[in-house]
Amino acid sequence: MKFLMRFFVRLSNFVTGRREDQRLREEMEEHLALQVEENLRAGTLPAEARRQAAIKFGGVERIREEYHTEQSLPIIENLLRDLRYAFRQLANSPGFAAIAILTMALGVGATTAIYSVVDATLLHPLPYPHPEQLVRIEDNLPGVGAHDVGLSVPEWKDFQHSGIFQYVSVEGSGSVNLTGSSQPARIIFKPVAPSYFAILGVKPELGRVFDPDDPTPGFNLEVVISDGLWKRDFGADPHILGRSLRLDNDVYRVVGVMPAGFHDQGRTTDERNTELWAAAGFSAAPTPAPIRSSRFIPGALARLKPGLTVAAAQSRLDALVASLQKQFPADYPPESAWSVRLVPLSETVVGNVRQPLMLLLGAVGLVLLIGCVNVANLLLARATARGREMAVRQALGAARMRLVRQLLTESLLLSVLGGIAGLAILFCTRKVLLQLVPASLPRLNDISISWGVLIFALGVSVLAGVFFGLAPALQAGRLDPSHMLRQEGRGSRGSRSQARTRSILVVTEFALSLVLLIAAGLLLRSFWDLFKVRLGFDPENVMAVRLWLPVPNDPTTDIYGSPAKEAPFIREILRRGRSLPGVKEIAVGSLESIPLNHDLLRFPFVLEGRDTRSNLPHQVQGASVTPEYFQLLGIPLLRGRLFTNADNENAPQVVVINEAFARTWWPNGDPLGKRIKLGRAPTSWTMVVGVVPNARTESLEDASTPLIYLSSYQRADKELAIFLRGRLDPGTNPQQAHELVQSIDPELPVFGAMKLPDVVSGSLAQRRFSMEMVLLFALTALLLAGIGIYGTISYVVSERTRDIGVRIALGAQRSSILQMVLRQGLELVIAGATLGLAGALIVSHVMAGLLFGVSPNDPLTFIALTLVLTAVALAACYIPARRAMRVDPIVALRNE
């Protein structure tokens, strides 16, 4: 307490200090004058009178100093003095200051920008209470190579009653046709269990959420809507609660509105933009009968009991799984190796962006480091030039620590100014920068320059300042003043250790740049390979729109409930669609038939005549399409035949497979005419009638995904896509398609118009983003490294001008001077390249998961980029080397 008081007194003195000192001095002078007067009156001679008075009084200056240090804050005072001095120093060499500050601004700005993304996506906990308790439940069948296969209702109930979780909620995803508002609209909708919001722990802004213990077996006809939907389609009606709305022809009642800031969790952008939630027990219509092996629930979200860690819950769950396997051997055959995994929710939300983001953070960190090395080099050069100043100060009695502190203050000032400049640039350009970030990045909306980010920026600046300031400062502290001062007239030159420090810095910089360049090169090649990959289908001039056929809860009211009921609708679309302006071809398929849309429909299947000891099916991805689909997308036929209009509900079930599927299951035989059975229910056999080549419609990375195509006329799919090819106008065609569909059924909304070329490039967006960023950072690094090596060699040359002059005067060939300087540069380059290659090898293996079609050891990339960097470095050396070659011995020696 007393200490604190004293500190505040000191602080206030520090602020008002000048006046106090003034008064003290005046009064003491006054006293002395009075004393002298009195001495004179006593008859002393004037000189003696003054002397006597002074002796009696004591040292005026010492008293002032003592009083000052006692009453003020000397550390801060020194700091301020150093700061003032540092400012003056920087103002004296504006070129140096500008370069150093700009380098730091770039480094800190870029690092902070990337950090703000990392902060929002990876570091911020999910916006739900106790996010560490939230897990997703995944059923895996590793025995048959199937992951995240979904779960069945009895399994869900088992988990719910296991005592491991507070609640377990089913979550589906989909869309629903909302009618009753101005326009039929398609709403992203999530069927959930009643406990869903209780699990997330969020409160509505209006009304209530579902009762978590609601026992209704089917849909309970209550919906919760998002704030956006409420404002958009219901005009923020304050009496929304209790209002009924029609979803796929069923009447629901609104019971709650979620707050504006609420974003649902989920793995896809669609899921995160859910606007409507309905709760169901999933044990009655419209869902299938709850049998154990029917895993129609896509996923489950659960909240662990308080105090239970994920690992502990997992081990209890494993025990439960083992006992269930024993209890129901028919449903869980041992060869499928059924297992259930708990994945922390935060992991599933951001899992796939962690690696690219860490890569970016690492890359930008390297750029910052290289920037620091450059500034350190500049400072070292300045320190050499200021060697005499330092020597004089030391000779006059400045303590070494004091000098070190002052130099550190200078470098801190530089880096903090740089940091502030970087933040200012970032702040001004944040809107533009955010547009570079791919929209599919999870939690994009949370990216902001928050306090955490600001503190990070400040911390990074200070650290950087200390980092690049320490070497020069310590160097200066180690100078021998007598040696320095004796060099008078020869110009100051750096010590041997200083030269060594500079070399080490340049080698480091070179190595770091090489690491970055190679990482960028590998990413660029991956991207290019993906970009140039043979798609196996032709997206040019193709556009797709989506529509959703309603699924009413009562199957008898479903007007599209069977293939026979749906086929006329599809035929009508095809017939009318051909006459649309610009349209040359038209086809219809299920949602899964849209290339690269990442929606999977997995069919369990068994092969005829194969050993099927259990009724455990294999799984394959599939889509249903009309016969025109293959022609429209340019997918040719390899063997057999494609669909015809005769493949309808009355004809035998047929399937077209891709090469990968054929090769997986009939590696040596002819698949045509072979039969498979799709689904678990005792359905009829489906015959393979055709084989098409692999098309990268599932992912650009992987061509060999087994795929099957079914005939749209034999299936009743609810989510459809209409494909148009021709001379299309994205402005009018979606509207025409909309009118076309509504002329057949006015209740159906058309949405999600997309051009397939955009879909293809969009699926590369995240890769493109990380590739472009790393490339940008690498080029920055290349530039900085070039500047760094140029600076060092120039310095070496200017320091040795006299030496070179002597050599030339003694008859050295100019070309040998050139060689000598270049050799010096080359030594640095070789050391740097060796270190850099080793570093790059490590980094490229760490980021192997991000590469495509290129090995992490790719010799071409490694060699080519090493050569590029070496060329840049030698070019940077060449300029000072030529200067060295042209040294005029007379001028050089006369300078002596």
Next chain:
Amino acid sequence: MSEKPDVLQGTLALMVLKTLDVLGPQHGYGIARRIEQISGDLLAVNQGTLYPLLLKLEHEGAIASEWGASENNRRARFYRLTRAGHKQLGAETRDWEQTAAIIARFFEVKAEDLT
């Protein structure tokens, strides 16, 4: 040469306060002279140390000061005791007397008194 005793930490402040109490408002030179007179040259005080002390006392609120004219019409700063200063003087006087009394008793005591 016999050493003059150093002024005990804090006692100089007490002397200043007492001087101002007895003589009323005084300027710095006057206070220094008075202390010198009273202590009869036995005390070795650099007069200069008085001024930081005066500043400190003023900060603590024990004394207040204002510019005025000295006897021979020079500008000088006059110090006077404040109400808080009076209180402080009283308290410190008591403390001092108590301390002095305790020390005195130690000096009076003889070995046989303690048996």
